[in-house]
Amino acid sequence: xxxxxxxxxxxxxxxxxxxxxxxxxxxxxxxxxxxxxxxxxxxxxxxxxxxxxxxxxxxxxxxxxxxxxxxxxxxxxxxxxxxxxxxxxxxxxxxxxxxxxxxxxxxxxxxxxxxxxxxxxxxxxxxxxxxxxxxxxxxxxxxxxxxxxxxxxxxxxxxxxxxxxxxxxxxxxxxxxxxxxxxxxxxxxxxxxxxxxxxxxxxxxxxxxxxxxxxxxxxxxxxxxxxxxxxxxxxxxxxxxxxxxxxxxxxxxxxxxxxxxxxxxxxxxxxxxxxxxxxxxxxxxxxxxxxxxxxxxxxxxxxxxxxxxxxxxxxxxxxxxxxxxxxxxxxxxxxxxxxxxxxxxxxxxxxxxxxxxxxxxxxxxxxxxxxxxxxxxxxxxxxxxxxxxxxxxx
Amino acid sequence: xxxxxxxxxxxxxxxxxxxxxxxxxxxxxxxxxxxxxxxxxxxxxxxxxxxxxxxxxxxxxxxxxxxxxxxxxxxxxxxxxxxxxxxxxxxxxxxxxxxxxxxxxxxxxxxxxxxxxxxxxxxxxxxxxxxxxxxxxxxxxxxxxxxxxxxxxxxxxxxxxxxxxxxxxxxxxxxxxxxxxxxxxxxxxxxxxxxxxxxxxxxxxxxxxxxxxxxxxxxxxxxxxxxxxxxxxxxxxxxxxxxxxxxxxxxxxxxxxxxxxxx
Ligand SMILES: Nc1ncnc2c1ncn2[C@@H]1O[C@H](COP(=O)(O)OP(=O)(O)O)[C@@H](O)[C@H]1O
Ligand SMILES: [Mg+2]
Numbered sequence: 001x002x003x004x005x006x007x008x009x010x011x012x013x014x015x016x017x018x019x020x021x022x023x024x025x026x027x028x029x030x031x032x033x034x035x036x037x038x039x040x041x042x043x044x045x046x047x048x049x050x051x052x053x054x055x056x057x058x059x060x061x062x063x064x065x066x067x068x069x070x071x072x073x074x075x076x077x078x079x080x081x082x083x084x085x086x087x088x089x090x091x092x093x094x095x096x097x098x099x100x101x102x103x104x105x106x107x108x109x110x111x112x113x114x115x116x117x118x119x120x121x122x123x124x125x126x127x128x129x130x131x132x133x134x135x136x137x138x139x140x141x142x143x144x145x146x147x148x149x150x151x152x153x154x155x156x157x158x159x160x161x162x163x164x165x166x167x168x169x170x171x172x173x174x175x176x177x178x179x180x181x182x183x184x185x186x187x188x189x190x191x192x193x194x195x196x197x198x199x200x201x202x203x204x205x206x207x208x209x210x211x212x213x214x215x216x217x218x219x220x221x222x223x224x225x226x227x228x229x230x231x232x233x234x235x236x237x238x239x240x241x242x243x244x245x246x247x248x249x250x251x252x253x254x255x256x257x258x259x260x261x262x263x264x265x266x267x268x269x270x271x272x273x274x275x276x277x278x279x280x281x282x283x284x285x286x287x288x289x290x291x292x293x294x295x296x297x298x299x300x301x302x303x304x305x306x307x308x309x310x311x312x313x314x315x316x317x318x319x320x321x322x323x324x325x326x327x328x329x330x331x332x333x334x335x336x337x338x339x340x341x342x343x344x345x346x347x348x349x350x351x352x353x354x355x356x357x358x359x360x361x362x363x364x365x366x367x368x369x370x371x372x373x374x375x376x377x378x379x380x381x382x383x384x385x386x387x388x389x390x391x392x393x394x
Numbered sequence: 395x396x397x398x399x400x401x402x403x404x405x406x407x408x409x410x411x412x413x414x415x416x417x418x419x420x421x422x423x424x425x426x427x428x429x430x431x432x433x434x435x436x437x438x439x440x441x442x443x444x445x446x447x448x449x450x451x452x453x454x455x456x457x458x459x460x461x462x463x464x465x466x467x468x469x470x471x472x473x474x475x476x477x478x479x480x481x482x483x484x485x486x487x488x489x490x491x492x493x494x495x496x497x498x499x500x501x502x503x504x505x506x507x508x509x510x511x512x513x514x515x516x517x518x519x520x521x522x523x524x525x526x527x528x529x530x531x532x533x534x535x536x537x538x539x540x541x542x543x544x545x546x547x548x549x550x551x552x553x554x555x556x557x558x559x560x561x562x563x564x565x566x567x568x569x570x571x572x573x574x575x576x577x578x579x580x581x582x583x584x585x586x587x588x589x590x591x592x593x594x595x596x597x598x599x600x601x602x603x604x605x606x607x608x609x610x611x612x613x614x615x616x617x618x619x620x621x622x623x624x625x626x627x628x629x630x631x632x633x634x635x636x637x638x639x640x641x642x643x644x645x646x647x648x649x650x651x652x653x654x655x656x657x
Contacts, residue, residue, distance in 0.1 A: 005521045016509060304505040307466055308566065309494025309522035311487040388467045391505065 002314055010322035013294065014329075021326060024290040027283025028330030028370065029337065032363045034276035036338025039359040041345065042269025044352030048191050049261050053254055057130045059226050061233050063087065063219040063240070063251045078244050079216040081204070084122075087219055090239050091232065098128035098220045101207050107200060108173040109161040116157050117199045118174055120207020128222045136168035136183030139203055143182075147205035151179040155187035155197035174202065175210055193350030221251075229253055277366070283330065284370035291323050291378035295385075302382055303390025316383030323375025324368055331367030335360055411478050413496075413573045413606045414440040414463050419472035420629075421458050432458040434629040435472065442573060443604040445597070447617035450626035456610045457578055459626070463608060464497045464576045465489050477573055494522050498567030498605070500577035500596075504559045506551040506566075512538060513547040516565045523570065537565040541595060557588035561595065568599060575600070577609040581616070593619075 014021040065077045081099075088094030101120040106113055123139040125131060133152065143150050151172060158167040158181075167181045179202060188196035208214060221236065223229040233251030240249045295302070302315055339360075342353035421433040433455045440446060440463070448456050461467040465476050468489075474481040477496040484492065498519075506515045516534035517525075525533070535547055541561040551559055560580060567575055577596060581589030593616060600607040609620070617623050625633040 002521065002524065004527075012509070300505060301507055304507070305518070305522070306490060307464070307493065307499050307505075308519035309490050309570075311490040311522070313487065314490075314522060386467075388461050391466075391501065 003317065006314065006318040006321050009318050010325050013298075013322050014325060017294075020290060024286050025283075025326055025330030025333065027286045028280060028327045028367050029283075029334040031276060031278075031280030031283045032331045032334025032367050033337040033341060034279060035273055035363045035366075036335055036355065036359055037341045037345070037353070038272035038276050039269060040338070040342035040353040040355045041351055042265060042272060043356050043359070044342075044346065044354035045192065046262060046265040046269070047354055048352045049265065050258055052191055053258055053261065055130060056254065057128060057222060058254075059223040059229060060128070060254050061221040061223050061229060061236070061251050062253075062257070063221065063233075063236055063249060064217075065247060065249055067248055067250050077215050077217050078247055079219065079240075080214050081208075081216060083240060083243060084216060084219055086239055086243060087221065087236055090235050091221055091224070093224070095124050095127060096222045096224065098122055098124045098222075099204055099216045099218070100220075101204055101211070101213070101215060101217050103207075103211055105175045105200075105210075107157065107161065109170060112161050112163075114157055114160045114198075116154070118207065118210075119199060119201050120204035120210075121201050122204055125201065128220050132186040133183045134186040135166070136181070138183055139201065144203040144205055147203055147209060149177060149179045149206055150182045150202065152183040152185060152201040153181055154185050154199040156195050157198060157200055158184045174200065177210055179206075190350060192352065280366060280370060284327070284374040287323055287326055287371060288374035288377060290326075291319060291375055292381070294322065295319060295378050295382045298382075299385065299390045299393035302385050303387045303393065306385070306387035307391065312383040315385070316379045319379035319382045320372065320375045323378065324371035327367045327371030327374075328364075331364045334367065335363055338363070410442060412439045412475075413442045413444070413477060414438075415473075415475040416463070416469075417473040419459075419462060419469040419474050421455075421462060421467065422470045432629055433462070433469070436626075436629075436631055438463075438624065438631065438634075440574065440606055440608060442606055443600070444606045444608075445600050445621040446606075446608045447620035447623045448608060448610045448626065449612070449614075449617050449623060450632075454626040455629040456626055458629075460576050460578050460608070460610060463574070464499055465493045466499075490522070494519055494570060496573040498570065498572040498575045500560070500563050500567050500575065500580045502579040502582040504551070504556075504563045504583070506559055506562055508551055511548045511550055512543060512554065512562045512565075515551070515562055516569050518566060519570045534565070534569055537569045538562070540568075540599075541565045555588070556584050557592060560584060560592050564592070564595060564599070568603070568605065571603075572605060574606045574608060577607065579610050579612065581611070581613075 065079060084097060084099050085094070088097045091097060099120075099122050102117055104115060105118040106115050107118070121139065123141050123144050126133070126138050134155070136152070138152055139150065142148070151174065153161070153167055161167065161172060162170060167184050170181050172179050172181055185197065190196065202210075204216065221232070223232050230253070233253070237249045237251050241247070305315060339355050342355050345351050346353040416436055416438045419433060419436045420431065423430040423432055436459060448459065450456055458467070462469055462474060463476070465481055465484075468474075468481055476492060479492055481489065481492075507518070513531060513534045516537055517530040520530040520533060535544070538544055538547055541564055543558060543561050543565065546554060546558060551562070554562065560583075564580075575596070580596065581592055584592060596607055596609065597619070599605060611617050623633070623635045624631055
């Protein structure tokens with residue numbers, strides 16, 4: 001019953017000073033809303049990236065020059081098609097080895113044009129990466145061997161160049177050279193604001209001639225079995241080291257890529273949440289401040305309550321409850337705003353946002369804890385007031 | 395005594411436990427490192443059901459004494475016993491409980507909670523006694539009826555006149571059935587007509603329910619109506635109509651104590 005009274009008094013006090021309560025809550029509202037929103041964006045981004053990496057296909061081993069870790073710049077590749085053959089021998093099946101040599105290029109068809117990524121690849125690509133052709137066909141062995149000028153278009157490129165015609169069978173012009181369209185990829189859609197259908201595949205041999213180079217940017221291997229994937233990577237790196245003394249190579253698995261990306265995004269999310277947490281803390285200081293004002297304003301009331309039998313604890317609980325109520329209402333409002341903001345961001349922008357239960361639970365408990373932590377001092381001050389002095393207060 | 399029709403002796407002095415007993419009680423305030431002795435050795439017994447008027451010039455220590463008698467404050471020296479309990483040994487929560495159960499306060503400034511209905515104001519002491527909401531309201535409403543405000547239950551303080559506000563405060567003081575009602579200048583903020591009515595109410599409650607009434611007043615006429623008058627000056631009792639000449643002269647030398655009550 002005393003607790004019910006404390007509850008009633010606390011909520012009455014907040015209602016009696018609506019504007020002040022709202023302004024005080026604002027810090028907590030903003031803090032909680034930004035924690036929820038930023039964690040949602042961080043989580044959503046991480047999920048999207050993970051799905052994308054996993055969607056590449058399973059048992060994938062990526063072989064690149066240089067070291068693949070946070071912050072290392074991509075080296076100019078010394079890899080050639082001879083190295084690719086060597087890797088194929090190490091793997092024991094050339095059909096499991098894919099390559100890419102990529103460059104941005106303008107692609108034209110009649111008066112229409114599109115600047116896109118043109119990738120030189122092997123006919124093995126669909127077997128290594130999960131990539132489906134919707135219409136026409138993919139590259140054949142002989143396309144690659146003869147450097148035939150044929151191309152498979154990403155869905156977006158096909159739509160841009162041939163909005164009202166079937167693309168397969170048409171001629172296109174890549175960086176001044178004529179190619180024939182033999183296929184169109186099944187659409188992948190957007191992720192993180194990047195159009196994944198904005199690319200063109202041509203035979204790696206044709207691409208090297210087009211760009212005037214012998215290089216291959218990266219080699220991808222679909223390992224025959226999952227257990228020995230690390231060992232296979234080591235053997236491939238050893239082979240390449242033997243062929244290019246003094247150059248470093250790395251073979252990384254999807255798990256390693258996911259691990260690195262996860263670390264980066266995790267740190268990013270943590271930093272964002274911490275920044276948002278600071279505003280929650282500032283909000284808490286505001287709560288503390290306004291509670292001290294509230295105690296001062298109601299000094300006579302405190303004196304009277306003590307005179308009629310309120311124990312110090314009754315008074316303390318009353319003010320602590322008021323502080324917790326402030327931050328809890330602020331927290332709930334902030335949660336609603338954060339969730340609404342996340343839904344809005346996910347709906348109208350390419351940034352993915354995934355609201356997680358743990359972030360809501362965390363934000364709410366933190367805001368309630370802020371109320372307790374920052375309400376304790378004012379509540380104690382109220383509880384310890386000398387009733388005689390309090391009754392005399394102006 | 396011909397003007398006092400009430401039974402002067404309601405068992406209090408016949409050997410029963412006195413409501414309040416103060417023996418050589420002192421209260422010294424510390425003000426910026428300076429000691430201010432507000433009470434300097436006060437000895438006083440308030441029997442159950444008594445009606446005491448406390449008079450004396452401003453600053454003589456009347457309010458300080460009232461706070462001590464009500465367990466709102468603790469003496470810095472001396473022995474104070476309220477309802478059989480020694481105040482010096484009680485913790486803050488124990489003292490709060492003692493106030494809740496045995497004391498009712500009425501202040502000059504009413505001290506009603508704003509934005510709170512009359513009945514809820516009256517029920518407040520019952521909240522801290524752990525009484526349920528329904529019973530609280532019933533008892534508070536009944537008490538408001540006794541002070542003549544049965545028709546004002548849900549009015550807020552700012553919707554009541556000064557006299558009505560003080561009646562609400564009196565109802566609040568008595569809703570717990572206390573042993574002692576301590577009223578510090580209860581009519582000080584009221585005009586004389588309203589003040590007289592409030593005074594009559596207090597006296598009536600004193601008679602009917604047997605609650606001891608200790609009242610600070612500046613009005614000699616008011617003091618004269620009390621069964622007993624105690625005069626203070628500079629933190630000591632200079633006259634007590636009960637103690638006779640022994641306490642330093644209830645006679646002509648007793649100062650302001652005897653104003654108009656020439657028994
Ligand atoms: N909290 C306090 N701190 C310091 N001095 C006080 C305090 N309260 C009262 N006094 C002093 O104690 C003396 C008695 O005060 P009080 O009991 O209020 O007198 P009265 O009620 O008779 O006017 C006065 O001199 C007053 O200034
Ligand atoms: Mg006074």
